[in-house]
Amino acid sequence: MSGRITALRVDRRDPGYLRVFLDERFAFRVPLLEGARLAEGQELAPEDCRRWRLEDQRRQALGTALGMLARRPHSRREIEQGLRRRRISREIVEATLGRLDELRYLDDGAYARQWVAQRMRQSPRSMRALAHELQERGVAPEEIRAALAQADDLVMARACLARRRRSWESLEPEARRRKMLSILQNKGFSYDIAREAAEAPEDVEERP
Secondary structure, three states: OOEEEEEEEEOOOOOOEEEEEEOOEEEEEEEHHHHOOOOOOOEEOHHHHHHHHHHHHHHHHHHHHHHHHHHOOOOHHHHHHHHHHOOOOHHHHHHHHHHHHHOOOOOHHHHHHHHHHHHHHHOOOOHHHHHHHHHHOOOOHHHHHHHHOOOOHHHHHHHHHHOOHHHHOOOOHHHHHHHHHHHHHHOOOOHHHHHHHHHOOHHHOOOO
């Protein structure tokens, strides 16, 4: 790809960049300081066009990844999948992940610990269910095991029930017990853990 620069426009979304148009078509963005070397009517060689375009793609991919991480923690696989959904090339995705590694912004172990802690506070479920969720997000088995060391199935089951007991006060004891067993098993708890949690007196219920 080569061409003649037909327009240079400040990017409205990011005034630190210029939008470069070649032969009347948008081609890539460049930082303002680098864009000072460009001028309308200038002819760009194919290798220069490829370099500018590649650098722009890398900047945008990194910006997208950083934006994802700013909103909430993400695993490495989630970042990779998020970039691929935007049809970013494999080469750029790998370069972006490498840059995030250099910046120490990707840490699946810390991500897994945060995930488990959040579930314990907001949406208790079994360790088996938590492990499955983390596996789907690409976390390695050893990091999942380390993150789950802070969890306990019985404590989580009791916490899960503590959030719902008031809504079952009008039910007969056996109906209430069946309700509790059903919910806990749907959350991934084994029958034995679900039964122990359901039959425990309310005053021994725990919150993680």
